[in-house]
Amino acid sequence: MLSASYLCSSCVSFFFILLWLLNGCFGGDPYVFYDWTISYVTASPLGDKQQVIGINGQFPGPILNVTTNWNVVVNVKNDLDEPLLLTWNGVQHRKNSWQDGVLGTNCPIPAGWNWTYQFQVKDQIGSFFYFPSLDFQRAAGGYGGIIINNRDVIPLPFAVPDGDITIFISDWYTKSHKKLRKDVENGVDLGVPDGILINGLGPYRYDAAIVPDGIPYQLINVEPGKTYRLRVHNVGISTSLNFRIQNHNLLLVETEGSYTVQQNYTNMDIHVGQSFSFLVTTDQNASSDYYIVASPRFVNSSEWNKVTGVAILHYSNSLGPASGPLPDPPNAYDTYFSMNQARSIRWNVSAGAARPNPQGSFKYGQITVTDVYVILNRPAELIEGKWRTTLNGISYLPPSTPLMLAQQFNIPGAYKLDFPYKLMSRAPKVDTSLINGTYKGFMEIIFQNNDTTVQSYHMDGYAFFVVGWQFPI
Incomplete structure (x- = not known):
């Protein structure tokens, strides 16, 4: 928009x-x-x-x-x-x-x-x-x-880490955002990104035939025998990425404001907009540095093989630089792996978080659902002469007066409270159509992706709970 x-x-x-x-x-x-x-x-x-x-x-x-x-x-x-x-x-x-x-x-x-x-x-x-x-x-x-x-009065559900490290992973284009925007408006696919960045930097030169010399890369310095909290965010625009650290487990402890049941993973699929917290223990022998890798998922072009983000985990007692092949990713086309991995993440219902009482003290199984929406997205189509994507056949048109002001001062015609509960049998259109939610209600939203790529939804300002995830039957 x-x-x-x-x-x-x-x-x-x-x-x-x-x-x-x-x-x-x-x-x-x-x-x-x-x-x-x-x-x-x-x-x-x-x-x-x-x-x-x-x-x-x-x-x-x-x-x-x-x-x-x-x-x-x-x-x-x-x-x-x-x-x-x-x-x-x-x-x-x-x-x-x-x-x-x-x-x-x-x-x-x-x-x-x-x-x-x-x-x-x-x-x-x-x-x-x-x-x-x-x-x-x-x-x-x-x-x-x-x-x-956490506030000091509420303990972490794990030992206090020896360090806290933020990692941003993202697809990256050398074309300016203005040119990318114009391409999307004209119906041109973004195509293969020029690289994958880790903390705003390009890949370590793990392969001289793929990575040119002189590209700055991220070096993360650690001490042996310590445990670090890594907060990993996919801040890209369209590419799902698999994150992994050579010879190290990723102990998942938190995701986007909820403590999780603690489980080890060798790698994690992180989709656009997602954030995960892992505990990583530096328990290797430091015979060399170790690769930190972010590689694209669900892609079917040989060009994508050249687009991999690589940083370096450097022990203070490391004996030499990282070398050799990168740690293997999951099968690029195995969507079931990614879905089952996501299903394995569980809420830690016994841990306190923002409040001393456990996260699971509210009986969410007793929720009364007040509204149900099946929201279907489709590939971009021409609407009024422009390429637009739609949800339930509607491409959102931002109002000239922000919604909050229009509501507060009863400005007529600024928006409509008529967003459909499902896809309607009508031509797609552009409109300022809003969901009319119930105050203090609980809404069930079923996202149905009819496109050929992974879609990420930004659920602004709301807590929500994933209760199911499946391929269409």
């Missing part, structure tokens, strides 16, 4: 009202303040210089490190040449979505302007990330990590 290139006048009109509301909505919990300037910076992720989106000159951006119930204030100055919004993936924004940073909820921040986000990480813990939500800007960077720590 493309943002409007103007400032919503209603945003200016009601700015002082919103500031008053925000200042009065939080209690005595601590505040943390950030000042971020978002601008283009020059980087060389794959060897050649290109323009990326940085925050305070950093690519990737800084880690937002907070604790349950803290109030977060982020003053964002937009030094790009186009409007900007930041969204806080996984932060729930209890009772008010105004700070959510997606088009339709917020006015875009015009070029040269600033906006101060203010929100509370109420009753949350875990590993998340933020990113720019407009105009394909995420393809150029602008992302960073969010860590929400």
Whole structure:
């Protein structure tokens, strides 16, 4: 979706009202303040210089490190040449979505302007990330990590790690996000990415025939006999990636704000938008460094074999550089492996998290479902002369007035509460059609993917529970 290139006048009109509301909505919990300037910076992720989106000159951006119930204030100055919004993936924004940073909820921040986000990480813990939500800007960077720590009164369900390391994995194109955006608008497939980045850097030269010399790569330094928490985020735009570390197990302990039953994996499929926390113990003999690998999944072209992200795990007592073949991935076409792996992840119902009582103390089996939606996506099709994807036959049209303001001030015609419960027997259309949810209700959503590629959904601002996953019968 493309943002409007103007400032919503209603945003200016009601700015002082919103500031008053925000200042009065939080209690005595601590505040943390950030000042971020978002601008283009020059980087060389794959060897050649290109323009990326940085925050305070950093690519990737800084880690937002907070604790349950803290109030977060982020003053964002937009030094790009186009409007900007930041969204806080996984932060729930209890009772008010105004700070959510997606088009339709917020006015875009015009070029040269600033906006101060203010929100509370109420009753949350875990590993998340933020990113720019407009105009394909995420393809150029602008992302960073969010860590929400337990309060001191609530112990971790594992020993305190010796270190905490954030890892971003992503597909990457050397073509600018503006050109990629134009290609998508014209119905041109993104194609094979130019590389896979790990923390904004290209691959270690594991094979001289594949990886050119001179590409900077990520080196992660560790001490032998220690245990580290690795928070791994797929911040890409379209590619599912398999993550693995040579000769090391990945003990899964948390995913996107929920502690899990602790299980070892040799590798993990991480789809776009997903975040996982692993404990990795440095228990090898350090005869050499070890490969950290992120490789594409579910691809059927030989060109993809050349697109692999490789970083290095370096023990302080390592005897030499990593060499030899990369650790094997799962079968590239084995979707059942990926699905069964996801099914194996279980919620730790005995661990406390944001509150002292166990995560499983609420009896979710007793939920009364108030609404059921079967949401079907289809490949892009021509609608009103443009290539658009649809959900239940509708391609969303952002309103000129953000939804929150339109609702608050009863602006007629800004949106419709008529999103269908299933695909209707009618021609696809463009519309501002919304789901009319039930307040304090529980909604069951069945996503049906009729496309030929993996689809990721950004469920903004909500906690949800996966209760089933299956191929169509």
